[in-house]
Amino acid sequence: MVSKRDRLFHLLLWLPLVGLLLYFLSLLGALTPFFAAETFFSTLTSPSVQSAIRISLLTATISTLLAMAIAVPVAYALSRFNFFGKRLIDTVIDIPMLLTPVALGTLLLMLFNTDFGLWLERMGFSVTYTINGVILAQFTVIVAIAIRLLKSSFDDISPRYEQVARTLGCSATRSFIRVTLPMARNGIMAALVLTWARAIAEFGATVTLAGTAKGKTATLPTSIYLAMASADLEQAVVLIVILIVLAFAVLLATRLLATGARP
Amino acid sequence: MVRSLQITILLLAFCSLQTPCFAEVTVFAGSASKPPLEEAAELYQSETGIEIFLHFGGSGAMLNQLRLSRKADLFIPGSPDYMLKAQRFNLVDASSEKILAYLIPAINVLKGNPKNIHGLADLGRPGIRVGIADPSGVCVGLYAVEIIEEHHLAERVRPNITANVESCSKTASLIPLQAVDATLGWREFEQWNPDQIESILLPPEQIVRLAYIPAAIATHARNVKEAVEFLAFLTSSRAKAIFAKWGYLTSEEQARVYAPHARIGGEYRIPEGW
Numbered sequence: 001m002v003s004k005r006d007r008l009f010h011l012l013l014w015l016p017l018v019g020l021l022l023y024f025l026s027l028l029g030a031l032t033p034f035f036a037a038e039t040f041f042s043t044l045t046s047p048s049v050q051s052a053i054r055i056s057l058l059t060a061t062i063s064t065l066l067a068m069a070i071a072v073p074v075a076y077a078l079s080r081f082n083f084f085g086k087r088l089i090d091t092v093i094d095i096p097m098l099l100t101p102v103a104l105g106t107l108l109l110m111l112f113n114t115d116f117g118l119w120l121e122r123m124g125f126s127v128t129y130t131i132n133g134v135i136l137a138q139f140t141v142i143v144a145i146a147i148r149l150l151k152s153s154f155d156d157i158s159p160r161y162e163q164v165a166r167t168l169g170c171s172a173t174r175s176f177i178r179v180t181l182p183m184a185r186n187g188i189m190a191a192l193v194l195t196w197a198r199a200i201a202e203f204g205a206t207v208t209l210a211g212t213a214k215g216k217t218a219t220l221p222t223s224i225y226l227a228m229a230s231a232d233l234e235q236a237v238v239l240i241v242i243l244i245v246l247a248f249a250v251l252l253a254t255r256l257l258a259t260g261a262r263p
Numbered sequence: 264m265v266r267s268l269q270i271t272i273l274l275l276a277f278c279s280l281q282t283p284c285f286a287e288v289t290v291f292a293g294s295a296s297k298p299p300l301e302e303a304a305e306l307y308q309s310e311t312g313i314e315i316f317l318h319f320g321g322s323g324a325m326l327n328q329l330r331l332s333r334k335a336d337l338f339i340p341g342s343p344d345y346m347l348k349a350q351r352f353n354l355v356d357a358s359s360e361k362i363l364a365y366l367i368p369a370i371n372v373l374k375g376n377p378k379n380i381h382g383l384a385d386l387g388r389p390g391i392r393v394g395i396a397d398p399s400g401v402c403v404g405l406y407a408v409e410i411i412e413e414h415h416l417a418e419r420v421r422p423n424i425t426a427n428v429e430s431c432s433k434t435a436s437l438i439p440l441q442a443v444d445a446t447l448g449w450r451e452f453e454q455w456n457p458d459q460i461e462s463i464l465l466p467p468e469q470i471v472r473l474a475y476i477p478a479a480i481a482t483h484a485r486n487v488k489e490a491v492e493f494l495a496f497l498t499s500s501r502a503k504a505i506f507a508k509w510g511y512l513t514s515e516e517q518a519r520v521y522a523p524h525a526r527i528g529g530e531y532r533i534p535e536g537w
Contacts, residue, residue: 109331128332129289129318208328211318213289214301229294229319229432232456233439 028244034237043238048214052223053242055131059219060200063138067146067195072188075150076176080159096144104140105208108133112209133210134217138199146195153187154180189258193251200247220246287314288489291329293322293341293402294432295366296476298455299509300339303502304493313489321430323400329354333483336490339363341431342402342474343528355479359491361498364511365518365527366474368406369450370463371438378444380463383410386445387419394426394443396434398533403431406474407447409531413471435460449474450521454510470522472529476511 002010043049078090096104111117112127120127127133157180165175181188203221210217212226220243227236292300297319304315318325322340326349329335338355340346349355372380378391386393396404404427411420426443428434435452437443439459446452453462478497484490496502503513512518515527 106327106331109328113331113333129316129334207320211291211316211328212320213316213318216314216316226297226319228436229297229430233436233459 031237031240034233035241036234036238039234040238040241043235044242048218049223049239049242051215052218052220052239053246055134055218056200056220056243057246059131059134059138060196060202063135063142063199064146064192064196066135066139067143067199068188068192070143071146071150071191072181075147076154076180078147079151079154093144093147096140097148101137101141101202101204101206102208105137105205108137108140108205108209128209129211129213129217131210131217134206134219137205137209138202141202141205142195142198145198146191149191149194150184150187153184153191156187157183186258189254193254193258196254197247197251200243200250286312286486286489287316288336288486288493289316289318289334290337290339290493291318291320291325291335291481292337292339293325293345293476294319294430295322295341295402295449295451296339296363296511297432299364299502299506299511300497302509303497303505306501306505307493307496311492313493315493319432321397321401324430326352326354329481333481335481336484336486337478337494338481339476339478340402341476342366342405343477344402344405344530346477346479347530349479354482356482357479359480359494361478361494363476363478363497363502364506364513365515366403366476367450367464367512367518367521368403368410368470368472368474369448369452369465371435371446371448371452372444372461372463373438373441374457374459374461376461376463380445382463383414383416383420383465383469386423386447387416388423391423391445392425392443393420393423394428394434394437394446395424396431396448397427397429398537401429401431401434402474403434403448405531405533406472408533408537409471410447410465410469412534414469451510464521467522467524470525472526472531473518473522475518475528 074093078086078093099107109128112120117127125132127136161179161183162175165179166172170178200219201221202219203225206217206219207222207225212218212222214223214226218226220239224236224239224243227233227239290300290304300317304317307313308315318328318335320328322342322345325338326340326345329338329349330352333354338346338349340349346355346360350357370380370383370386372378378385380386380391385391395407396402398404398408411417426437428437431449434446434448435455437446438452439456450462450464453460478494480487480490480494506513518527
């Protein structure tokens with residue numbers, strides 16, 4: 001039996017949840033007047049949209065894996081070691097999160113117009129207006145988010161567990177792999193899911209660094225922008241629906257896998 | 264060991280995404296020409312096998328991207344103002360410039376004209392929501408401000424401007440979204456979405472300047488031969504037919520019907536305060 005006082009507390013918890021859910025559902029509902037089934041199928045089967053789906057899934061996955069590969073050691077180092085200038089370095093790493101993606105894209109464009117960027121290009125590694133640019137733009141936007149999430153996850157794990165593993169004969173690498181990483185599993189999964197979601201939705205930096213070429217660099221968000229650019233609301237709506245369905249399916253599947261199908 | 268192997272595989276996958284070498288043309292274009300340019304590029308690509316990569320955005324944004332990346336072979340802004348700027352920065356070969364189509368300033372409203380907007384004066388009526396493009400970065404916004412200022416309507420129309428958007432195409436989208444009652448855009452917007460957009464033509468004497476869509480080879484073009492050929496195709500009668508299908512006027516004589524005495528091209532300096 002829930003007491004009257006607790007009932008108020010429960011109400012205060014449920015009200016924002018229900019309100020937020022209704023608000024998000026109403027956003028989806030706003031699409032319906034513009035949604036046309038025939039446009040949906042013709043859009044879904046068009047080569048440029050299929051290419052945008054492929055590019056979005058591929059680039060978001062690669063950029064997320066790259067970001068995680070960098071973020072795990074960086075976050076661990078920031079969490080465990082004290083060194084000169086740590087706070088400054090920690091703040092510098094946050095800069096991409098403070099900058100608007102368009103500004104980041106512009107900085108990237110400037111970087112690849114320097115001697116270094118032009119040398120890279122001569123070596124055959126082209127970034128601007130290529131799919132590499134899409135991946136790099138997404139990576140730049142998400143890597144700081146991944147580091148922040150992972151660092152707080154490592155901060156929550158007491159170093160004593162690693163110390164115990166070391167006294168039992170584990171090397172630093174082995175104690176990290178066998179003790180810390182499994183304990184940070186939930187944090188790593190959360191970082192993976194959030195950064196992938198952020199990567200697939202990335203637009204500002206991507207469009208600035210990689211442009212909008214259909215079949216080459218156009219992602220789903222870019223295609224939505226292009227559909228809006230033709231005053232074609234129906235197609236934009238279909239693309240929004242595709243992006244929502246794809247992202248929802250991948251995120252739900254990841255969550256279910258991570259939690260062993262717990263609700 | 265396993266981890267380093269995984270990273271190596273990832274890096275290999277990343278590097279394998281390099282663009283292969285084949286005949287291609289990269290175009291930076293203002294979105295004023297998006298629908299016909301896409302269709303013309305598709306036709307050209309299917310006939311020649313040369314890949315045409317179109318990057319669209321506001322003309323100012325595309326000009327900046329051209330400055331920073333020097334990656335385009337062809338530059339097609341929405342109006343001559345941005346072509347002149349590109350020439351000043353030595354980003355395009357001025358001698359290669361061609362005109363693809365003409366644009367006529369007009370008022371755009373929702374199909375059926377529910378707010379009974381018939382001329383510039385109506386944009387100053389109380390309660391009318393007007394949208395324009397950002398005049399400092401988008402051609403159509405620049406022309407809108409020029410018309411408003413030229414006819415001394417700034418005092419009446421400016422309070423009604425509720426939307427100021429960052430690209431030509433977004434200006435056109437404001438009408439189907441019903442975000443505003445009218446936009447000062449191009450006559451050609453109607454053909455982009457004829458079910459929802461209606462263009463109200465301005466009397467010839469109110470049209471100060473006609474715009475055109477210029478195209479020129481970029482100074483740092485890497486595929487000059489292909490770009491020259493594609494540009495020649497864009498000015499051919501077949502490409503002109505595509506532009507005409509989308510409601511664009513492809514000759515000065517056609518454009519002159521709407522504004523016999525208007526200036527064509529040139530630049531306009533936005534007055535302070537806009």
